[in-house]
Amino acid sequence: MKLTDISGRLGLSVSTVSRALRNAEGVDTQTRSRVLAEAARAGYRGAARHHLARGGKTRTVLVLSRNDSGSMAYDAMAGMSQAAIELNVSILTHQAPQDFPESILNPKLQPPAMRVGQLDGIVLLNEWPEAVVAELQQIHPIVSMLFDYQECDVVGVDEVHGMKALASHLGASGSGRVGYFGICQGSTIYSRLHGAFRSLRSGLGEPPSPIASSGMGILPMRNGQLPVVEVPPNRDSADIAATREELARQIRSGVDSWICPDVPCAELLRECAATSGTDVADRLRVAVFHPSGRQAAHALRWTSLEVPGEELGIAAVRRLLHRMEHPSESVRRILLKAALAAGEPASPPNLP
Secondary structure, three states: OHHHHHHHHOOOOHHHHHHHHHOHHHOOOHHHHHHHHHHHHOOOHHHHHHHOOOOOOEEEEEEEEOOOOOOHHHHHHHHHHHHHHHHHHEEEEEEOOOOOHHHHHOOOHOHHHHHHHOOEEEEEOOOOOOHHHHHOOOOOOEEEEEEOOOOOOOEOHHHEEEEEEHHHHHHHHHHOEEEEEOOOOOOOHHHHHHHHOOOOOOOOOOOOOOOOOOOOOOOOOOOOOOEEEEEEEEOOOHHHHHHHHHHHHHHHHOOEEEEEEEHHHHHHHHHHHHOOOOOHHHEEEEEEOOEEEOOOOOOOOEEEEOOHHHHHHHHHHHHHHHHHHHHOOOOOOEEEOOOOOOOOOOOEEEEE
8 A cells, every 4th residue: 555545545645645644734634534544444554654663652542431422432433443553552441430420530440551540641532520521631631522621622523514514405405494403501512503503693683694605595584583492401301391382383483494413302303393283393304413323224314414433533532642742732622524414304203
């Protein structure tokens, strides 16, 4: 395998591929991740030999997760493994209980490498309590995937770009009125996705305009606002009755397309629409920002985004190594773009 082979497969110049493998300046994060992933798949070892020739020691990185990681964690781990081969990194994994994340601070419950001080850094999956992250940061460099913490590098998804893609697709296939149905506060991801949807129209009261310059659809507003139906964090709470009533009202007003942050919210939307008594529920179209991932063949096919899990894993390892070498550098938030995965129009009882 030669550099020309990698450049030909990716449609990049040989010099760009070479700079990406050498971690040189002038290559953006997404391009570098693509080059490293292709090099790892093709079995190219030039970058690893170059790194070792510079005398770099083997780094040990711990990937911390909780036992609700979901399918994206598998893709992210695959990307981290690819990066580890090229960057001379040993990857360790440890899973803490979902209901007891503080256990990672107890030396008796820590993985041995962490307990005896053999780690060089940590990649965080899932959401962790701020206090736990703050204590870990006092000892190790940390990079988080998707979730934001004080003074912590984050590798995540460009939510505004993804929200535009989903809204444009739904707006073009329905009435053009697109709403948001989901939890709006709590988790940093829920808050950011709600903010990304609201950002599709900056400045309340302004006339609607295309959400992108490439012919994407328009999202009509009423009173300068986009339709939002907030779901209570506890989906089983008594507040769900108010959520159901508001959804029915919005559907009757002509909002036939909805974006949900995840599959549980989309399934709740389906349930609420089916019991609302409206005569337009069978024309609803639904998109999910964060799909469940590796679903069974018979699972509902939601319109969603293909979150680049492997690229996120690669970028996380690279950013952590950079943080080790430059501990005083300003915190960065690296955002990768997700691709649209179009589903089918939704209609009960088969609402994809």
